[in-house]
Amino acid sequence: MEDITYWYALAAVLLFFKMLAIAVYQGFHRIGKMTFKTPEDAAFVGREAAKEELPQVQRGARAWSNDVENIPIFLALGVAYVWVEAAPGLAGWLFMTFTGARYMHTACYLAALQPWRTVAYAIGVACMLAMCVLILAVIL
Amino acid sequence: MEDITYWYALAAVLLFFKMLAIAVYQGFHRIGKMTFKTPEDAAFVGREAAKEELPQVQRGARAWSNDVENIPIFLALGVAYVWVEAAPGLAGWLFMTFTGARYMHTACYLAALQPWRTVAYAIGVACMLAMCVLILAVIL
Amino acid sequence: MEDITYWYALAAVLLFFKMLAIAVYQGFHRIGKMTFKTPEDAAFVGREAAKEELPQVQRGARAWSNDVENIPIFLALGVAYVWVEAAPGLAGWLFMTFTGARYMHTACYLAALQPWRTVAYAIGVACMLAMCVLILAVIL
Numbered sequence: 001m002e003d004i005t006y007w008y009a010l011a012a013v014l015l016f017f018k019m020l021a022i023a024v025y026q027g028f029h030r031i032g033k034m035t036f037k038t039p040e041d042a043a044f045v046g047r048e049a050a051k052e053e054l055p056q057v058q059r060g061a062r063a064w065s066n067d068v069e070n071i072p073i074f075l076a077l078g079v080a081y082v083w084v085e086a087a088p089g090l091a092g093w094l095f096m097t098f099t100g101a102r103y104m105h106t107a108c109y110l111a112a113l114q115p116w117r118t119v120a121y122a123i124g125v126a127c128m129l130a131m132c133v134l135i136l137a138v139i140l
Numbered sequence: 141m142e143d144i145t146y147w148y149a150l151a152a153v154l155l156f157f158k159m160l161a162i163a164v165y166q167g168f169h170r171i172g173k174m175t176f177k178t179p180e181d182a183a184f185v186g187r188e189a190a191k192e193e194l195p196q197v198q199r200g201a202r203a204w205s206n207d208v209e210n211i212p213i214f215l216a217l218g219v220a221y222v223w224v225e226a227a228p229g230l231a232g233w234l235f236m237t238f239t240g241a242r243y244m245h246t247a248c249y250l251a252a253l254q255p256w257r258t259v260a261y262a263i264g265v266a267c268m269l270a271m272c273v274l275i276l277a278v279i280l
Numbered sequence: 281m282e283d284i285t286y287w288y289a290l291a292a293v294l295l296f297f298k299m300l301a302i303a304v305y306q307g308f309h310r311i312g313k314m315t316f317k318t319p320e321d322a323a324f325v326g327r328e329a330a331k332e333e334l335p336q337v338q339r340g341a342r343a344w345s346n347d348v349e350n351i352p353i354f355l356a357l358g359v360a361y362v363w364v365e366a367a368p369g370l371a372g373w374l375f376m377t378f379t380g381a382r383y384m385h386t387a388c389y390l391a392a393l394q395p396w397r398t399v400a401y402a403i404g405v406a407c408m409l410a411m412c413v414l415i416l417a418v419i420l
Contacts, residue, residue, distance in 0.1 A: 069204055
């Protein structure tokens, strides 16, 4: 790793793969059980539209919903962190801990594991809080 | 404030705190009323899963849903704005007006205040439109 | 176009307009049929709150939901791509193909066109996979 932008790039790539994994998980269940809620999707395989998404698809959707509430703002804080040159030595630790926590969060959501899902969520938020403090220490 | 990247960093930090505030608001109501829709969450406190989220949690979810439709693209436009060096003197005004409008939007959503919620939404969109015009003026 | 940051800026602007188009589409139907699910919105025009959103609004919401699952991570990968200076000659092609694919995805979703919606989705994901490979080739 050369510098802080490399850690950012690695986090973005790993988080993309994590989100893609949910899409694959949902697609696997939708196709495996030939169950589609969107009418044109069901029609394409000659089925009636399902009234509800499969439980696994719903669970994936909730995991993804939490992702989109957390990951984009982390990535923006990461850009700010790089630009204001906040604590370069901590960047790798913070970015990778956040990324690991989000992998853990998705795994716990799909496996219905509590309190570990909430622990993973809290670790992610703690990383972002630390980034905010380090950023504010530079710009204020 | 030294330069335009500092305004970006400040906007990212303030928008993170705003989103976090919704999470705290939702958690406060879920825990205060011991009402959880996700089965493993309810089981963890020895309750049955609720059929529906609490009204306050649903309202928070709608506010957050509007956030994720608006804030990430604003943050990306902000990066573009900085990179192409579009009107540096306006950056602070645009970034802070957008941020303030999103605070107002969330407050109005949680308090069910119309037409102020729509006004706040429109101010945010107007800031992004202005950013688009200023960016396009440089790159085209 | 001078350089790779200009392609990024153009993609961000075009994707903003695409998302705004869904908001306009939803608002057009909500206002045209005076149908609002949120109580204070309905009350503002002297109506009862609708039990469900209009079909067109629901369809727009699903298109938008897919956008927020894909566009922010693309934009972060774009930042990473620029920072690590991955294959500058391909940036314009990748960014514009992704953007075009997302326009096609929304159009197909609103028009209920399959398998074209899935094709558009897959093209977007393929662009992001290519960006990941090119980024990892630099940083690893």
